[in-house]
Amino acid sequence: MMPWLMNSPYDNEPHAVYRIFGDADQLLYVGRSRHPKSRLGQHKRGPWRAEIRRHELTWYPDKDDATVAERLAIYAEHPAHNRRPGDLSHAERRQLTKKQQREWRLPKLTHADT
Numbered sequence: 001m002m003p004w005l006m007n008s009p010y011d012n013e014p015h016a017v018y019r020i021f022g023d024a025d026q027l028l029y030v031g032r033s034r035h036p037k038s039r040l041g042q043h044k045r046g047p048w049r050a051e052i053r054r055h056e057l058t059w060y061p062d063k064d065d066a067t068v069a070e071r072l073a074i075y076a077e078h079p080a081h082n083r084r085p086g087d088l089s090h091a092e093r094r095q096l097t098k099k100q101q102r103e104w105r106l107p108k109l110t111h112a113d114t
Helices: 036-043 063-077 090-094 098-103
Strands: 015-021 027-033 054-060
Touching (some): 015 036, 027 036, 027 063
């Protein structure tokens, strides 16, 4: 577990990354939750609830892995309703392959960034 993500006794429990899709399989939102059924229910009552058609879940062994997967998905897949982070954290970028960094046109990490 990365120390900057540890803040709950539940962080070592499985967490899901969920993707919500609309018409024509448009990706609407990517999120992470330990209780995705409850979180999806909140989205179904939200401002873009009429757009929701289906969802997919991918489970990860802990919050750390799920958080990295969620942030990478938001960065790479451009969901319509996520606020995209300006950049990935250095720890997340180090987990990308060089091919992924080229494909996503990420600036190279310098020695000072590591």
